[in-house]
Amino acid sequence: MRRNRKREYLRFGTVTKSFLACGCIAISGLGYVWQKNAIYRLGDDIKHREAALSSAQKRNAMLAAQLAHWQSPAELESRCQQYGLNLVAPKESQVVRLYEPGKEWDLQMANAPLPARPQTWPPSRNMQAKALARR
Numbered sequence: 001m002r003r004n005r006k007r008e009y010l011r012f013g014t015v016t017k018s019f020l021a022c023g024c025i026a027i028s029g030l031g032y033v034w035q036k037n038a039i040y041r042l043g044d045d046i047k048h049r050e051a052a053l054s055s056a057q058k059r060n061a062m063l064a065a066q067l068a069h070w071q072s073p074a075e076l077e078s079r080c081q082q083y084g085l086n087l088v089a090p091k092e093s094q095v096v097r098l099y100e101p102g103k104e105w106d107l108q109m110a111n112a113p114l115p116a117r118p119q120t121w122p123p124s125r126n127m128q129a130k131a132l133a134r135r
Contacts, residue, residue, distance in 0.1 A: 069075060073089075080087045
């Protein structure tokens with residue numbers, strides 16, 4: 001006659017495997033939720049930074065336009081007259097124009113030898129130690 005299964009005890013290996021399987025599934029689920037949350041936070045951070053960048057670019061464009069207006073010759077003349085500075089534009093003979101060398105100067109300087117190092121006096125302790133070692 002067969003025994004009643006209700007009175008049979010659970011085996012330790014079966015219970016352990018069940019708990020391990022449930023634990024792995026729970027850890028995977030928590031990891032998935034954590035990753036989704038991290039993705040959401042990063043997306044939100046990107047949106048905030050893009051909005052800040054956009055507002056900074058708009059402010060930069062506005063300030064550049066304002067600077068261009070303040071540097072215009074007409075505005076400078078009106079400010080000079082307003083404050084009574086009696087400033088005028090320089091004559092052409094008073095202007096000195098300096099020209100920057102081009103790429104040929106850069107190539108010439110790249111191929112130029114380095115200047116020799118000047119000898120220091122009094123000699124450094126390292127040089128004195130070498131001289132004593134030679135004796």
